[in-house]
Amino acid sequence: MPAQTNPQHPSGHAEPTRIDNLDLQHLAWNSAEFSADPYASFEAARAVHPWLAKVNGGYVVFDLKAIRDLLVLDDQFRTSFDGVIEIMGAQDTAWGRFAQEQMIALPEREHRILRDAFAAKFTPRNANLLRPIMREQMQRLLTEWASKGQFDFEEFASYYPVSVMARMIGAPLDAIPGLRSAMEVLGLAFSLDSRLLPDLDRAMAELDAFSYQLIAERRAKPHARFGTEPDLLDLLLEAGSEHGITDRQVADLLIFLFVAGYDTSKNVLTYMIHVLISHPQSYQRCATDMDYCRKVVEETLRMFTPAFTFRATKEDIVYRDVLIPKGTMMFFALNVAGRISSDIAHSYDFDPERTTKADQRHVGFGLGKHMCLGQYIARAQLQEALHLIAQHLLQPRESAPPGWRPFPGNWGIKGLPIEFEPAVP
Ligand code: HEM
Known part of the structure; x- marks a missing residue:
C-alpha cells in the first residue's frame, strides 16, 4: 500500500504511526448490549479513527474500503487459531x-x-x-x-x-x-x-x-x-x-x-x-419475482452478515499512514462493514434496487x-x-x-x- 504524501515531512511522505501509538476507541464487544446494537459503538469508534478500533487481543478494521484493501494481502497475513485454542484450553481435545x-x-x-x-x-x-x-x-x-x-x-x-x-x-x-x-x-x-x-x-x-x-x-x-x-x-x-x-x-x-x-x-x-x-411490499414481490429475490439476498448480505474474521500479520504492514507490526492480531468486522462505510450512501436503508460500484461490493463472504x-x-x-x-x-x-x-x-x-x-x- 502506498504511504500518503506528507508535506510536513522532509521526504515528502507520511511517517507512518505505529498502530499501538494511535488514539483509538476501545470496543468492549463481549456484552449483550453490544450484540443488540453494535452499530452505535462502531459509529463512535469511527468518530475517533476512520477505519480502526481497539479490542481485547488486537485491533478491529470496520470500514468497508479498508477491509477490501487489507483482506486481499494474503501474503502478509496468516490465519491463526492458536490464540483461540489457548483461551479455550483445548490443546489436546478433539475440538482443539x-x-x-x-x-x-x-x-x-x-x-x-x-x-x-x-x-x-x-x-x-x-x-x-x-x-x-x-x-x-x-x-x-x-x-x-x-x-x-x-x-x-x-x-x-x-x-x-x-x-x-x-x-x-x-x-x-x-x-x-x-x-x-x-x-x-x-x-x-x-x-x-x-x-x-x-x-x-x-x-x-x-x-x-x-x-x-x-x-x-x-x-x-x-x-x-x-x-x-x-x-x-x-x-x-x-x-x-x-x-x-x-x-x-x-x-x-x-x-x-x-x-x-x-x-x-x-x-x-x-x-x-x-x-x-x-x-411488506418487498416481501410480497419475492413471492413472484426470483430476480428480485437475488437482489434482496445481496442487499441483506450488505446490511448484515454473521461472520467476522481475523488474521495475524506475518510481517510489518503499512496501510494508509499506519504501521501494523509483525505479529499483530487484526479482526475484520465483515458483519458491520456494509453500514459503517463512508462510501455507501444511505447505508442504513434497506434498498434492494440500489446500484453498487465494484469497489463497494459487500464482503459478507470475505x-x-x-x-x-x-x-x-x-x-x-x-x-x-x-x-x-x-x-x-x-x-x-x-x-x-x-x-x-x-x-x-x-x-x-x-x-x-x-x-x-x-x-x-
Ligand atoms: C450466507 C452464508 C455464508 C456466509 C455469510 C459465509 C461466510 C464466509 C466467510 C466470511 C468466509 C471467509 C472466512 C475468512 O476469511 O476467515 C467463509 C469461508 C468458507 N466458507 Fe462460507 N459462508 C456461508 C455459507 C457457506 C456454505 C453454505 C458453505 C459450504 C457449502 C461454506 C463453505 C466455506 C468454506 C469451505 C470456507 C473456507 C474457505 C477457505 O478457507 O479457503 N460457506 N465463509
Whole structure:
C-alpha cells in the first residue's frame, strides 16, 4: 500500500504511526448490549479513527474500503487459531485438533492443495444444479410448519441448511436432527467460553463417527444414493483420491462444510425475514419475482452478515499512514462493514434496487484466498428459500422482539417469533 504524501515531512511522505501509538476507541464487544446494537459503538469508534478500533487481543478494521484493501494481502497475513485454542484450553481435545486442522486454519501449502482440489466443485454451475434439492427441502419444511400460523422463525430456518447439506452428500435424512444439535453446539465455540469444551468434544465425536461411516459406505458403493449421477460427496472423494488427500482430511472437510454453512445461512435467512417484515411490499414481490429475490439476498448480505474474521500479520504492514507490526492480531468486522462505510450512501436503508460500484461490493463472504468456497451454494439456498417462504407464509409479523447472539462469534438473531397467514393450498 502506498504511504500518503506528507508535506510536513522532509521526504515528502507520511511517517507512518505505529498502530499501538494511535488514539483509538476501545470496543468492549463481549456484552449483550453490544450484540443488540453494535452499530452505535462502531459509529463512535469511527468518530475517533476512520477505519480502526481497539479490542481485547488486537485491533478491529470496520470500514468497508479498508477491509477490501487489507483482506486481499494474503501474503502478509496468516490465519491463526492458536490464540483461540489457548483461551479455550483445548490443546489436546478433539475440538482443539479440528479447530487447528480445519481447512481455513491450515498452513499455506496444505490449504492451497485442499482449495485447489475442491474449488472446481463449488462453481455457480454446480450450485445451480443443486437448486431442485434446495426447493424440495424448503418445500418439505413448509409443508410441516406452515399450517401452524406461528413459530420461531430461527428454529424453522435452522433445519434448512443442515438438511440441504445432508442431501448434497447423500446422508440419510434421519441423521438431520443429530447433525443440527451438533451444529448448535459447535456454533457457540467462538464465543470463547471454555466451559463448553466437554460439549464441543462430544459433538466432534458424533460428527467424526458420522463422516467416517458415510465415507466408508460410499467407497463401498460409489454414487450409491442417487443412482448414476455423482453427488457432492462423490466429487469430493474423487478429487481427494486424485490429489492424495487422506480420509481424515475428507472427514474434516465434510464437518467443516456443515459448520461453515449452518449458522451463517440460518442467521442470514432469519435476518432477511426480520428486515422484510418491516418492508411488506418487498416481501410480497419475492413471492413472484426470483430476480428480485437475488437482489434482496445481496442487499441483506450488505446490511448484515454473521461472520467476522481475523488474521495475524506475518510481517510489518503499512496501510494508509499506519504501521501494523509483525505479529499483530487484526479482526475484520465483515458483519458491520456494509453500514459503517463512508462510501455507501444511505447505508442504513434497506434498498434492494440500489446500484453498487465494484469497489463497494459487500464482503459478507470475505475476500482473498479464504473467500467463502460455498458462496454460490449459500446464495442459491437463500434465494430459493426466500422465494418459497414468501409464497407460503403471508403477511408475517413479529410476535415478540428478537434476541441477539454474541457478537464475536456467529452473530445474528436469537429467536424470531413470528405470526402469519398460511397460504391456502
Ligand atoms: C450466507 C452464508 C455464508 C456466509 C455469510 C459465509 C461466510 C464466509 C466467510 C466470511 C468466509 C471467509 C472466512 C475468512 O476469511 O476467515 C467463509 C469461508 C468458507 N466458507 Fe462460507 N459462508 C456461508 C455459507 C457457506 C456454505 C453454505 C458453505 C459450504 C457449502 C461454506 C463453505 C466455506 C468454506 C469451505 C470456507 C473456507 C474457505 C477457505 O478457507 O479457503 N460457506 N465463509
